[in-house]
Amino acid sequence: MDLTSDPVGARRLILERARAAGFDLVGVTRAEPLREGGERLRRWQEAGMAADMGFMHRPVELLANPKKLQKSARSVVSLGVSYYPGEHPENDEGGGRVARYAWGRDYHEVIKARLFRLRENLEEALGAKIKARGFTDAVPLLERSAAQRAGLGFFGRNSCLIDGDIGSYFFIADLIVDLELEPDEPGTGTCGRCTRCMDRCPTGAIKAPGVVDARLCISYLTIENRGEIPRELRGSVGDWAFGCDVCQEVCPYNKTKATESRWPEFSAQSGAGPYLGIEGVLRIRTDGEFEARFAGTPLTRPGRAGLLRNCCVVAGNLKLERAVPVLEDCLSSDPSSLVRGHAAWALGEIGVSRDALRGAAEAEADGWCLGEIRHALVGAAGDPSLG
Ligand code: B12
Ligand code: SF4
Ligand code: SF4
Structure with missing residues (x-):
């Protein structure tokens, strides 16, 4: 026919x-x-x-x-x-939260x-x-x-x-x-008086109905952004290590209508799942190791340095003391200044490692990173001589 x-x-x-x-x-x-x-x-x-x-x-x-x-x-x-x-289990293990789509x-x-x-x-x-x-x-x-x-x-x-x-x-x-097809009617529906997503967005990124300022959106900051996560936004990132689902989680349509995907490729078992082990990710030092671990999943998008940056921020926000040794390793020997700087911030948030931070300050050649180390030292115990 x-x-x-x-x-x-x-x-x-x-x-x-x-x-x-x-x-x-x-x-x-x-x-x-x-x-x-x-x-x-x-x-x-x-x-x-x-x-x-x-x-x-x-x-x-x-x-x-x-x-x-x-x-x-x-x-x-x-x-x-x-x-x-499905839903994220409780983050009892102190992992880095991954948005559902990934x-x-x-x-x-x-x-x-x-x-x-x-x-x-x-x-x-x-x-x-x-x-x-x-x-x-x-x-x-x-x-x-x-x-x-x-x-x-x-x-x-x-x-x-x-x-x-x-x-x-x-x-x-x-x-x-290139086929002529009978078009459908445009989709209809309404949020009614609900404003939950706008009220609950952790960074206030939804500036008006339907308008998301990517500069503030955790999804942008942790995936597309190649630079630092601005210091004033790091706390709001919480435990999100890749993407963010808050404005969808709070949506009544998802609370009542979301039904599990029928495609097995999107299940937690087929990829990285709902949480990343922070220390495991922070130990990845080469692009080869990174590819071996995440190839074929959406998590390759921010690159090795980007994902480690995110995990540093999560470690700092969760005050993850067990991550301190690996954060110190990042600080002293990660090849990326982006990772070293965010590791310094995390140590400052946890309030430890003053010696390691002082040592790093002496060795660090990157100006931005040095600023982060100094800030961590001041933040950690108010040492103005290094501020
Ligand atoms: C750039 C981008 C991002 C950026 C910017 C997001 C943004 N809101 O603009 C960042 C990195 C932040 C991002 C995040 C996410 N993204 Co994204 N992203 C895109 C991309 C590549 C372009 C989006 C875009 O054009 N933005 C520009 C702004 C102006 O457009 P917009 O936000 O899409 O809004 C349009 C409409 O909503 C409409 N509109 C909005 N409100 C209203 C109100 C009225 C009355 C009218 C008439 C129109 C209207 O006008 C806009 C222009 O078309 C698309 C893929 C694509 N090629 O379209 C995926 C896409 C939008 N992303 C997607 C997903 C899954 C996400 C995340 C959920 C991922 C995550 N969990 O972290 C988040 C959601 C954050 C959010 N609340 O938007 C899906 C969304 C699917 C869906 N059901 O809506 C898409 C379509 C990818 C795909 N092919 O599936 N994303
Ligand atoms: S994805 Fe997160 S940060 Fe971005 S607009 Fe939604 S709630 Fe806000
Ligand atoms: S939470 Fe859902 S229903 Fe409520 S305003 Fe946001 S998008 Fe609309």
Whole structure:
């Protein structure tokens, strides 16, 4: 059967096959510019809220137009897949908390493989070659805006796309196709009078409904940020070692609707799981060891120095005395000044290791790191001679 010139039949087929491929949500929108999303993006960029994420500084005309990704595009098929792996157990062991989306395998790879198979399956069913590009996350397109227009959900005040039936713990993926498909109605729903996410965000990053200032967001600070976690924000990071889920955890939609992902690749057992052992991570000294431990999971994103930086901050916040020997090792011999500086901060927070800090101050050549060591010494016991 030739459905390539039957927008209604082709849409029905795609919905059916996408669900059979394991996607929880499917919808279609025309490959037209995302005007409202683009306008919001422009204001967000102008306010500096994109921080130093180079990929988010690209022109609005590119990020808000699916045709820029594929000239012949006529429709965008938005797909949603729940990654919800369950709730964090209590952090009794003093671990580094990992956001739920990152407990399992790297979703980019997992979803890409399924999209590829879905596309093959569609071509077979349609009996024709189609031009289709599949993406998730690593794509210059406002995926939430496209998905909202394709009917996958509504924008929560935390800026996440929320589906009335499964909440917001889902990834968005896209299949951009050159087929004419009957579009869905945009997603609807409302937060009502709830403002929990805005009230509970640990760093006050949600500046207005749907507007997240990445410079303050723990997810940015612990994943995309390549530099220091600003000192004044470190305390608010709490025990988050990778990402943050607070604005989703408090959301009533997730409390009542979140159901565990059907994809085994997103389960805690298949990857890093809900917590990182702080000392184990702080012992990793080379990129090779780091890859061996985290390859194939989302945790490679901040790089070795970034993840160790985060674990230092968690150790300081939890006042993790058993991590003191390994923090001292980081301070004296980690090759990255980012790690040495955050290790100094953690030791200062725990209020120990004055000798190690003094020794490090004498040997340290990096100016920023030296500032951290001095601050730790002053913070630890108010030694003004070193401040
Ligand atoms: C950059 C980025 C980040 C940045 C900035 C986040 C942000 N809110 O802007 C950081 C690193 C902080 C981040 C964090 C997270 N991210 Co992120 N991120 C992205 C990325 C690459 C671009 C987002 C973007 O365009 N931001 C710019 C701002 C202006 O857009 P926006 O926040 O998405 O908001 C849009 C809509 O919500 C809409 N909107 C918002 N409110 C309202 C209200 C009205 C009335 C209207 C009309 C429109 C509207 O307008 C905006 C423009 O389209 C997307 C993937 C992609 N290519 O889209 C993933 C993406 C948004 N991230 C995702 C995830 C899972 C997360 C985290 C949950 C990870 C974690 N646990 O740590 C957190 C959530 C934090 C949060 N509250 O947003 C998912 C979200 C899925 C979903 N159900 O919403 C995405 C879609 C990736 C994917 N393919 O699955 N992320
Ligand atoms: S992810 Fe965390 S820090 Fe970022 S906006 Fe949500 S609650 Fe705030
Ligand atoms: S916590 Fe409340 S305000 Fe925030 S996204 Fe959920 S329903 Fe909306």
